[in-house]
Amino acid sequence: MASQQAVSNVEELEQEEYDYEDLQGVPLSISMLAGSLAGISEHAFMFPVDVIRTRMQILSSPSQVQYSSVLNALTRITSVEGARTLWRGVNSVILGAGPAHALYFGTYEVMKDLTGGNRQGHQWASTAFAGGSATIASDAFMNPFDVIKQRMQMENSAHRSVFKCARTLYQTEGLRAFYISYPTTLTMTVPFTAVQFSVYEWAKKVLNPSESYSPMTHVIAGGFSGGVAAAVTNPLDVAKTLLQTRGNSSDAEIRGASGMIEALKVIKNREGMKGFARGLTPRVLTFMPSNALCWLSYEGFRFFLNQRSKENSKTA
Structure with a gap:
């Protein structure tokens, strides 16, 4: 009995070491493919919440709808514009998220x-x-797709096709419209990603010191790191949304905002410090599950694709 228990313990240790080694030295091509699949899964699944975040962050004119909460936004959008509105622009995200996340990871x-x-x-x-x-x-690639997505997410948007939206933006506002928010995007996403990855790697090692493949660890660490990073960078996200949607505004001051500093000043002058909290709840509600899903998908795809690659190389 004792010898059987010893053999069982050895097998468990070997399995744990095997799992750990499978997460190390993964070929770059597999990491990029896993990242691409994870990005598409994450953005497509969380897209309706992202629509609500965009609507709540836009500085509206008096004639436009003001949303008081996530539930209020969801109710008004679905009852007035239909449930399909929550998916308008998702094609832009799918087209951009795959290659952007491959480059990202x-x-x-x-x-x-x-x-x-x-x-x-x-x-x-x-x-x-x-x-x-x-x-x-990744943002250098993804930024134009993000601009198109947000233009299609706006209230009463006339854009129904990704390609028609892109063509209209280019004809009316020029190539600059696709990248005017890029500096602001980087100002937001660089600290966001730095915080997210640092917190994720720390949480992952605390929750799972052996660093073996553990789906629950990736979900918890991913969700926690996403929520922290989203809350810290929300003011910059409000400024980015203003810049990306300014072309559809009838407000001269908003249309004239040409950079992050001007966007931040407009928000501060219009609504004070509370303006920077616009969309905070849906942003955190977006990034916690989306980050959890992204890391779960990424680590899972990477693990299983690497396993398949090793099996194929053995049978070749």
């Missing part, structure tokens, strides 16, 4: 490895730098 894994983020212990500086680098690369 690929850059992260490369930079984390180069700066020593895979060493033992909590490598805060390395993971923060790798996360910042990842978002600079």
